[in-house]
Amino acid sequence: MQLRKKFTALIKNIRRFTIPPMGIKVFSFVFLLLNIFLIEARPISYSGGSTLMMKSNNMQDSAYYHYSPSYKYSVGIQQIKDKYFNSNYSYLRLTYLLNRRNTKNSQRNLYFQSGLSSDGLDHYFYGTHGDWETRSLYAGFGYKKTMMKILDYTEQYLQIGVAPYIGEYGDLHTWLMLKSKQNDLTNNWDTYPVLKFFKGNALVEFGYSDTSNWDIHFMYRF
Amino acid sequence: MKKINCIFLMMVCITAAAQDHAMHDMEGHSHEGHLHDTMVDGKLLVVNPERFDSFVSTLEGKQVAIISVSGMVCDFCARGIEKTFEKDKAVLKVDVDLSGGKVLIAYSQDKNINFEEIQKKILSNGQNATDIQIIKI
Numbered sequence: 001m002q003l004r005k006k007f008t009a010l011i012k013n014i015r016r017f018t019i020p021p022m023g024i025k026v027f028s029f030v031f032l033l034l035n036i037f038l039i040e041a042r043p044i045s046y047s048g049g050s051t052l053m054m055k056s057n058n059m060q061d062s063a064y065y066h067y068s069p070s071y072k073y074s075v076g077i078q079q080i081k082d083k084y085f086n087s088n089y090s091y092l093r094l095t096y097l098l099n100r101r102n103t104k105n106s107q108r109n110l111y112f113q114s115g116l117s118s119d120g121l122d123h124y125f126y127g128t129h130g131d132w133e134t135r136s137l138y139a140g141f142g143y144k145k146t147m148m149k150i151l152d153y154t155e156q157y158l159q160i161g162v163a164p165y166i167g168e169y170g171d172l173h174t175w176l177m178l179k180s181k182q183n184d185l186t187n188n189w190d191t192y193p194v195l196k197f198f199k200g201n202a203l204v205e206f207g208y209s210d211t212s213n214w215d216i217h218f219m220y221r222f
Numbered sequence: 223m224k225k226i227n228c229i230f231l232m233m234v235c236i237t238a239a240a241q242d243h244a245m246h247d248m249e250g251h252s253h254e255g256h257l258h259d260t261m262v263d264g265k266l267l268v269v270n271p272e273r274f275d276s277f278v279s280t281l282e283g284k285q286v287a288i289i290s291v292s293g294m295v296c297d298f299c300a301r302g303i304e305k306t307f308e309k310d311k312a313v314l315k316v317d318v319d320l321s322g323g324k325v326l327i328a329y330s331q332d333k334n335i336n337f338e339e340i341q342k343k344i345l346s347n348g349q350n351a352t353d354i355q356i357i358k359i
Contacts, residue, residue: 046302046347071348102293102350104323133295135320169300169320198297221298 043095043111043129044074045221051076052220058212059084059183064093072097078115084185085150089123091115098128108132113144123148127155136163138175157181161196173198179207179215186212270322277317281328281359284314287335289325290353291344294318302347310343325351331358 045051045068053064060083066076078091093115101108110130117123127144138161145154161177175196182189192209201222207215269288278286294300300318303325307316315328325344329335337354344351 044348045298046306049302049305071346097348100293100348102348104290104292104352105295107293107295107299107349135295166321169297169318173297200297201301221301 043113044068044071044097047071050222052222054218055216057215059185066093066095085148090118091125092118106132106134119149135166137161138163138177153184155181155183159194161194170200177205177207181212181215268322269324269326270319273317273319273322274326277315277326277328278359281315283331283359284328285331285333285335285356285358287327287329287340288355288357289327289340289344289351291323291325291349292352293349294320294323294325296320299347299349303344303349306343306347 043066045066047068047070050065050067051074053062053066055062055064061081062078064076064078066074068074073094073096076093076095078093079088080091081088093113095114096112097109098112099108099110108131110128112126112128114126115124125144125146127142129140129142129144131138131140133139138159140159141157143154143156146152157179158181159177159179161175163173163175165174167173175194175198177194177196178191179194180189180191188211190209190212192207192212192215194205194207194215196203196205198204201220203217203219205217209215268290274288291303294303297320300320304316304318307313307325307327312329312333313327314330315326317326318324319326327340335354335356337351340354341351
């Protein structure tokens with residue numbers, strides 16, 4: 001009930017701003033672009049690097065900025081528009097590299113991830129995710145447990161991918177992927193194709209399924 | 223209908239990307255013997271010949287460290303390494319060969335190149351420097 005009041009108040013605040021008719025289309029397009037994109041790949045940057053991520057799927061839209069003082073960990077803030085619970089909140093996030101193995105042609109990573117919500121100490125998440133990647137093959141997984149005031153739930157995913165060609169540094173890189181994800185709230189595994197593009201400092205990923213519609217990610221590193 | 227549109231969009235994107243890459247390959251480069259044929263410490267330089275010759279073409283009188291790096295699998299890794307070395311005032315030029323797993327770093331002739339220092343810099347980016355060859359141009 002309280003959430004509904006907060007949501008109604010938010011809508012009223014938004015309506016105070018007037019946007020001219022043509023502006024609505026432009027605003028919608030920009031908003032879509034900003035909310036459309038991102039992936040959890042490389043959740044830690046190089047020492048001193050920053051990363052901006054945006055993500056949109058059937059459950060939530062989010063924007064996440066993190067800074068990596070070292071290649072071992074990153075700290076950041078994530079703003080979330082939760083579509084399932086009709087609420088908005090932020091997470092203060094920490095990601096730590098538990099293990100990395102570099103070989104001549106591959107890299108394997110295991111990360112611990114956690115976040116503490118702006119809602120209070122009884123709303124937080126923790127989990128792990130990992131990946132193994134060569135220049136033409138990718139496999140990744142993730143597990144996340146979220147604790148909220150009203151209920152707790154888990155999310156998990158598996159993702160595999162192949163690059164149809166191997167580009168040089170600076171080229172446009174393309175990945176064809178298959179992602180399977182599940183959470184306690186919808187209680188079903190959803191498997192769908194994902195297309196990932198990667199050029200320079202930017203990465204964009206598009207996934208689509210009949211049940212959960214678009215799953216879109218964007219990442220920019222600087 | 224949504225599915226068809228989605229598959230069509232994906233195919234267009236892939237075709238465009240593949241064409242972009244094919245054009246890159248068609249630019250063509252000479253493979254004929256240059257500095258990349260040089261032996262260093264009894265070992266032939268293991269580098270991309272065109273890339274190496276292009277890199278050293280403006281570096282007469284300088285020295286180049288050829289670093290073998292493991293774990294360099296994507297552009298983010300390459301960009302991180304490039305940025306790390308670009309901050310070093312002693313470095314004249316950097317080139318990251320993602321396919322070959324090599325990083326080329328140009329220094330002035332009087333610079334004492336320290337492999338441990340280079341290893342630390344590459345490790346700060348999350349990769350490992352496994353070998354070094356130094357060639358005077």
